[in-house]
Amino acid sequence: MRRLFLYGSMTCLLQPSMAAEPDTAFNNQFRRDIGGWIAADATFSIALPDGRTLWLFGDTFLGEVNPDSSIQSGARMIRNSAVIQEGDQLRTLHGGTSSDPADFIPTLHPDSTWYWPEHGLVEDDTLRIFVAKFREADRGTPGFNFEHAGNDMALFSYPSLEFLHAGPVRAHAVNQVLYGDRVLVDTVHTYIYGRKSDPEHNIPYPHVARALNGTVKDQAWEFYDGSGWSPDPSLSVRIHSFQVSQQYSVSTYRGKYILLTQDIWLSPKIFSFTAPAPTGPWSNKRLLYTTPETADETFTYNAYVHPQFDRDGEMLVSYNVNGDFWSIFDNVELYRPRFIRIPYMNLDYAFWPNSAEGQPGQEGSPEPEDHSLSAFPNPLTDHVTLRFGIHQAGTVAVEITDIRGIKRIETQIICSTPGARMVEMDMKELSPGIYFCRVRSAGGLQVLPLLKTCFR
Template sequence: MQRRTLLGGVAGAAALTFAGARPASAALPVASAAPNAALNNLFNTYGNSGVGWTGADSTYSTSIPGGKRLWIYSDTFLGPVNPGGGRPLDTPFLRNSFIVQNGNSLTTVYGGTASAPDTLLKPSNPDNWCWLGAGICIGGVLNQIVVEFAKTGPEQWDFAWVGTHLARIPTANLTQPISFTPLPSSTEVTWAAWLQIIGNYIYIYGVEDKGVSKYLHVARAADRNLRGQWEYWTGGGWSTTESDSVRIMDGVSNEHSVTPWRGKYLLITQDTTELFSAKIVGYVGNNPTGPFTDKTLLYTTPETGVLGTYGNGNVYTYNPHAHPELSTNNKVVVSYNVNSLNGDDLYEDVTIYRGRFITVNFS
């Protein structure tokens, strides 16, 4: 919950314009964009029931064996839900969780027990906690990026990123990781925003978060093996030295997506060149390393701000990305997160802290 105000919320907040300014022409052929009623109804019905997950953020997804889909979440509220649509003050709050979707059936996966639920993935230091980045299933094993944070002082916002890890988890038993391996963390880039298989490689998209400025970086791992040697895009080639990674562009959110699209690559992100922006934008590149150009407005989130659907100036949206397993070249399903700067709002209305889904149609 805290991260989304600082890292995610500010990921929906300000950024300075990077020197390598991008064209503002709307070259992406957007025909329409609208809420995805089927997905929104599915998760709202489940969340309002109070039987498991009632809200969270991140909202990554990946297909898993058996025709199922895994939804990957960070800060998570569990049930129950009050009759008026709020949360009890003692409602369980976890740092991460999963939902397994089997058709129209959703099941929450968490640690601990039903009577004493606990966070699913934890770091070795019990004083720290983990939020989940992108995850991808390969051969029945979930390759899950895990981002570790630690407190730096007594105040609410006194915390900092301390490292990134890879959790490998069998999809047949999502509560029992096979391994927990450190990932490159020697620079200020958090390699957690997106994972994309392209040929024999997994491309890893990271963000250098400077608060008001957020820069995109790209790495890749051969043989689709995140535990192997990584290479970092230098602007003209690849290096095995992490510090050689270059800033590709600014204006991205801490979570975004880069997916193959019509022979090119589609970048979807919050427009962090604006303060607490309600704009979800797209860019297109000829290569998975960019450059990404032709910035195009895809959707304006209706929940944001005092004029939004909640009529609440504290409500903001952030961290949109695509769901490739649900998308085609003509229709791309995108999720984004909703939160409030006032934590009390999340207990008064369970629907605020819950992802939304839209479908962007391209002509």
């Protein structure tokens, strides 16, 4: 059973939160024999048109694992790999042979350069995967002696997934935005999200380009310039002032856009923002999860959403675990992704079941334009004013229930004419916590969460 928490401080409103929890099924499926893959990072996924999912990984260990989680001798490491999932069946994909494996996405010079995958999509009979190109560089930090060398698109035949060739993302040479964090196909346009680092502090911020659906391959993109869309890639500007990790995601839910990122500098904190449009403005910053693995030399990074696996109002999120390289051979769990379930209701009040659009209790006039149920203030202390509309005369029942569904307050209103109504409810006798207001009329039932706090 999920646990429900309230968290907050004296300086901010309390936020409702159903606890995020590990997804045991997903964690287990990457801990069984799937044809060679035993550990990796990155953990992108592309939902293919035929219902399969292609998982994409960065540096990958191939081999076998002992019962004590140590890696058997003879394991090999490649720079990128893939796992194809069909139902609950998973199979490892890589180049070369099982005895002499090579990268799933090869470069022309594999001895000195390599690709780490990003997101992608299928257009016509071709799978296009955005990739970041890297080369070795002496930076004086073990495990981080590499530097960025380009931004390409790798092409594969579809549905056979055979490598064809790779070529540059032309806009990257102009604006230095690394494209491919997320490729979001919307109703008319496909949005290609990327990141560009502040040259002074090396802090990445999100950018976005767009193309008409089905035309990403042409690279005749438009770029968000702060007020609209321009064909000039040099005019691209950041879409958010909050820094993003080297892997972040943008997805949609109930008509809103969700940006999810792990905080930078290997922070254990996973945040989300929501927006009404693919470019923002981004608000509702939420701390969704703090990874428990972070300790000593172990760190986590690059959380990512996999919307094709939404379930029961919850999103599937992965994050990567890493640490001392040689310790991984003794414990492969130090380099395996983790999967968690996060309820969408933790991200935005608009995602609460049957809630009115947006966060209730915003400052300003609480009058609902469409006569939907609203509450002011919310969060509340002793009293709350409910506003709603009815479309025909009759009796309206107003109830306040707790999270177990137990009725705590009820009243009835006789309405002789349709229109807007306002009711003030006395909540002094109720303990701080989460409640639900239910307004039932001939037109149906409206439900809105109420948060009672002890703060004034």
